[in-house]
Amino acid sequence: MDQEQRISKRELFRNFWRLAKPYWVSEERWRAGALLAAVVALSLGIVYMNVQFNAWYSVFYNTLQNLDAKGFWQAIVKFTWLAGIYIVIAVYANYLQQLLEIRWRRWMTEHFNQRWLDHQGYYRLQLTDKETDNPDQRIAEDINQFVSLTLGLSLGLLRSVVTFVSFVSILWALSGPLSFAFAGRTWEIQGYMLWVALIYAAVGTAITIWIGKPLVGLNFEQQRREANFRFALIRVRENAESIALYEGERQEAHTLRTRFQHVLANALTLIGRQKRLSWFTTFWGQLAIIFPMLVGAPRLFAKEIQLGGLMQIVNAFGKVYDSLEFVISSFNSLAVWKAVIDRLALFERGLFKAGALAVIAPAPAEERFDAAALEVRKPDGRVLLADLAFSLQRGERLLVQGLSGTGKSTLLRTLAGIWPFAQGRTAYPDDALFLSQRPYMPLGTLRELLCYPREVAVDDATLAELLHKVHLPHLAGRLDEVDSWSHILSLGEQQRIAIARALLERPQVLVLDEATSSIDEPTESALYQTLIRDLPGAIMISVGHRSSLRAFHNRFLDCQGEGRWALS
Missing domain, CATH: 1.20.1560.10 (ABC transporter type 1, transmembrane domain)
Structure with missing residues (x-):
């Protein structure tokens, strides 16, 4: 100083x-x-x-x-x-x-x-x-x-x-x-x-x-x-x-x-x-x-x-x-x-x-998700993933797994274009939606929470249906209540709110970074089934540790640490 x-x-x-x-x-x-x-x-x-x-x-x-x-x-x-x-x-x-x-x-x-x-x-x-x-x-x-x-x-x-x-x-x-x-x-x-x-x-x-x-x-x-x-x-x-x-x-x-x-x-x-x-x-x-x-x-x-x-x-x-x-x-x-x-x-x-700082800015692409020559590093320069490449078509779902610290979440930050310690090329549709493990709960009404980050009001019937789909029907009568929702809702309930946002947005690409890790497995399975049913053509990329997630994906990426990876 x-x-x-x-x-x-x-x-x-x-x-x-x-x-x-x-x-x-x-x-x-x-x-x-x-x-x-x-x-x-x-x-x-x-x-x-x-x-x-x-x-x-x-x-x-x-x-x-x-x-x-x-x-x-x-x-x-x-x-x-x-x-x-x-x-x-x-x-x-x-x-x-x-x-x-x-x-x-x-x-x-x-x-x-x-x-x-x-x-x-x-x-x-x-x-x-x-x-x-x-x-x-x-x-x-x-x-x-x-x-x-x-x-x-x-x-x-x-x-x-x-x-x-x-x-x-x-x-x-x-x-x-x-x-x-x-x-x-x-x-x-x-x-x-x-x-x-x-x-x-x-x-x-x-x-x-x-x-x-x-x-x-x-x-x-x-x-x-x-x-x-x-x-x-x-x-x-x-x-x-x-x-x-x-x-x-x-x-x-x-x-x-x-x-x-x-x-x-x-x-x-x-x-x-x-x-x-x-x-x-x-x-x-x-x-x-x-x-x-x-x-x-x-x-x-x-x-x-x-x-x-x-x-x-x-x-x-x-x-x-x-x-x-x-x-x-x-x-x-x-x-x-x-x-x-x-x-x-x-x-x-x-x-x-x-x-x-330079980040990897995704190029626009229709109905596909491409990544090429990706190198992902930690801030200290240590390489997590090297020369990574994959391509996903409409309706394909990729599950990213591996031990903690091997770069799974950092890879998703790189794909989102917010991680500055990476290089390579990505391309995907403009309306991609990324969900983190701890969803953001802004100040305001429950209606504003569900619509975030959109400012357009959505009718009560649509929001009530969304809450029912994510197993939160008891909140349907509280849409216009202002409260400290990040403290009232459990982390699992907050993650279900984030899933409701995805169902409302209907993106072509949905990326979930352990976005269901605090939800019990039966409810997690029901939510993935809902996502696949309601977003049939969406490209989905998930990070998760549970083996039960493999049933909802058809492509798999194993992060092995020190730059190594395996894709199937």
Whole structure:
């Protein structure tokens, strides 16, 4: 991780631009640009109002010093309408900035979601990139922080620059010269309060960077550990039944406790460093309140300026200092921002690498399934199957068997076009359907489960008939119920739901990767008979260990390991 962080430091702004640019050149660029222009204009309006308030300070405090009651109330009236204008500008500046954040986050989230789903990136990423942990957290949280921090920091920097430009001339003019004797000569420094503000801010910024530098790495690590802990919690929820059957509560408690201790350990280090930074920034900020009065008071006592002039100097000094201490006040946010960019940049690079991997793309073919010169490997390069070739015609059914670890399921992943560690050629019809050993049960109604991945609604009678065919007639009355079906249905029932999907889709090619392994043999036999009867012309490829499956197939492939195989 240290090397990755050093790389990301060198490429911080390049990574930032690569992440930010797509939105600002997208189809929403004109609307986004208009919103950003409005926010910038309102931000500049806030600075302008601060300049007006600064001028008001001189008039108001002079009326107090001169005991000018009429001038006092006139100043109060002016303050009232100045404050009203300021409030309107500030409210709309904040509102439009939040609106821009929401729109940018929506677009960026959809963009990353699409990239994650395209080319099975969500699947390949776990095979090719062990550094990109918890992609869900990067999409859900890191993008949100990236957008909000980018806008907040960039607009804050803009306001700081404009404030500095606006008030630096005011402070120069107000502070006047500072005369003092040294080495037998009289020295005079023009605009001395400006130089004091510059030096004060420079010293504070340098010390802040020195104290807070470790916060970047600590924030990066904290986000990673928080995501790992959350992932462990999700795993317990997703595997609740298995854990309960194993009575694995003690082990799960140990795992959760260990991961949370990692979170706490880094958090304690982080808040310790933040405490050290807060000691200095709080002290420096409080000193900045009284410091310009200490420096400017001699001119007041010398009657070179009035009270209003001193308060105007103090206000101008504060504005110049605030603009220059941007790094001091924003250091924690800058540290989080950099960590977020690092994480998103790593995620994006991982998606790019995963998408660049070559897989065997099947060529279209009518009523046949061809495989030629297939070589299937594990990620470490070990060959599972070598020079494999077979051809299946309409209605033929191939059973793939062999010992565990000989490449049966990996072969099916290769045939499906999702396994990147293979080469060769395949050809089959476009409507092939692949069923895995653990079917996917999406969130939603039972009707949506049965129709997945289709979105077209199917009538109740058809779905009830399908449920009857797969021996789940008791579910026919629950088609529109929304529930956690992956927990309610047993694995065998979930596999029967997957068979129902195949009967609904009626594909020309049906591939089953131990898709009936959790179903009792009599029901398994009945389901295969139903598939053969209802899909008489379909090409079927099955992976399974049971010898009873041979009765439903007429071609056989024996995977023998180390690249060897036998076809009959």
